[in-house]
Amino acid sequence: MKTGRLEAFSDGVIAIIITIMVLEMKVPKGDSLNSLKPLIPVFISYVLSFINIGIYWNNHHHMLSASTSVNGKVLWANIHLLFWLSLIPFLTGWMGENHFSKWPVILYGINLIMAGTAYTLLAKALIQLHGKNSTLADAFGKDWKGKISIIIYAAGICLCFINAWLGFSMYVVVAGIWFIPDRRIEKKLTEQPANE
């Protein structure tokens, strides 16, 4: 089976996830700038989640463009990833409306770890299908970026017990690390344009 429809479905789901988050920002009653004030934390959490989902789409795009086919296992690994991503709007809203208090920030972090793990599982399912010597396997490498992210997320969760903003700032650090798209794959693809 070709990658086309998996990409289309993932694009659809990710597009909806990234967009319905904005529905958590309820239109305020007043029309003054002050009436927007209570929305500031909701907006901050929206921005971080928008960037996080953007990062996932970006990396998903890179990974699939280095893939040539999919199988049943890959389809389910992908749906598993989409499941964790689908919880982000809920946790974004919960975190924002509670002004980044402890438990919402912790659960948001746990969700990010689950999504990160699901992404790694998807990568492994794709590598298993394409072979250990494929462009994909080569580009994915030892996935130090993914491993470091999980560690920083876990550190962030622990820091929440001291101060939730401190924990939250760890998530921002990870987003910063990933903001730059996965050059590993882009580089490999450029080196072997015939494979694209």
Next chain:
Amino acid sequence: MKTGRLEAFSDGVIAIIITIMVLEMKVPKGDSLNSLKPLIPVFISYVLSFINIGIYWNNHHHMLSASTSVNGKVLWANIHLLFWLSLIPFLTGWMGENHFSKWPVILYGINLIMAGTAYTLLAKALIQLHGKNSTLADAFGKDWKGKISIIIYAAGICLCFINAWLGFSMYVVVAGIWFIPDRRIEKKLTEQPANE
């Protein structure tokens, strides 16, 4: 007519259905772990529905990748399937918010039977178009999996009159049966790669 746009439209609708279900999980007022407790049944019904929709997308993907063209009848059979799937978010919410009480679980089951029947009708419309000797007809075979599912769903609905959780567990059994993608088609396609 090619299958492309039918797949694209179905991907769009299924992607939205699978994602808007999360909107039924309303952000709770409190910020403690306890404030999430009332959401647990909603979350459980969300997980089952997410898997069910995932199964439909998966099988839809397999079935269409074994098809080469569509006609007006197929288009309507597909819209009919999407109609029953579109009711899943509503029934998921109703079932979750009422902690799996009798009537919501029964109606959820009836909806699953209707969706299952609609899927069979879509398969038959596609087989009629491609011929009884097509890869698709061969792969679909006698559809024992589909028939058994309907029987287990019906059993689950009956069990609801004794205990709704018992009925619900039958639906989980069916999801378990289908969790493995339809290897029949995948196998046939691999055997005849030229047809793909």
Next chain:
Amino acid sequence: MKTGRLEAFSDGVIAIIITIMVLEMKVPKGDSLNSLKPLIPVFISYVLSFINIGIYWNNHHHMLSASTSVNGKVLWANIHLLFWLSLIPFLTGWMGENHFSKWPVILYGINLIMAGTAYTLLAKALIQLHGKNSTLADAFGKDWKGKISIIIYAAGICLCFINAWLGFSMYVVVAGIWFIPDRRIEKKLTEQPANE
């Protein structure tokens, strides 16, 4: 410009319109069958709108599959059609929640006339681009089906001043007429498979 992206965007918008309508069916408080009773009119209006949107997607699919290119005018004619379709969820909800009382049914009908007119304008923009001797122009013909629909809708609107259900039943008649996909185009395409 190719038709691909116009189709993709329209598929996306129509998929969302057809799916968000279900959000108008609010999960009821109780868990008995009786608690669903107030939703019956909402459900009926949902079913009609689902079929109507399905018809538009179906015909849109047929029309675009007979087209080979688009221009700026076609893009705007298409956005114009999507605008009127986008109002259907709102009017569906208003009509259902008010149990098919006069004004909601009238405005629903006016909206259907606007959407029908927008569809004709889109067809004309496409025919202008492809030429009067194109398969498309030939298949579209004198559009008696479209013209009769407008007349029946208008009759339905007038009947609403006597009885809104009578008016509503006229809309059902039009849906019945269109339920069968536009065989004209399908037929023409089959006759000239090389053009497809």
Next chain:
Amino acid sequence: MKTGRLEAFSDGVIAIIITIMVLEMKVPKGDSLNSLKPLIPVFISYVLSFINIGIYWNNHHHMLSASTSVNGKVLWANIHLLFWLSLIPFLTGWMGENHFSKWPVILYGINLIMAGTAYTLLAKALIQLHGKNSTLADAFGKDWKGKISIIIYAAGICLCFINAWLGFSMYVVVAGIWFIPDRRIEKKLTEQPANE
């Protein structure tokens, strides 16, 4: 990397943005024409935003159809544009529900400036990738239309301090300027059909 998936994802996000705006028009309680009256300003702001998003999709379509490939920078420039567009439904609702009072109209204008700037950045990222002598660079030219738009938006924002409707009318003027799709690119593409 090809442009296909960037287009698909953008189509998805823009399709959702243009459609969920209609959810801001809450179904009114009554069933008379009078009960729709309070929705008129919401409807007006909906129409303008629908046209604005339509313009962005249209120009995005033209720009990408003149592009042949994308890189990481383009992906992020595109996500950045989608971010500002994603805020339009929120600001549309806020502006409509407050009957075009000062601050909502000002923030709507600032958002339009941000989206316009993001569009220019995306265009520049694409031109950088395709070269200064590409069809794209040639068609984009000096972007006087984009620059004039920003100036009129800024003028509109200033006018809001006198009268918000006056400011709002400036945004309508810009929509009028852009309503006609970017003929520059369409023209260039027609001149060089081999490049398409």
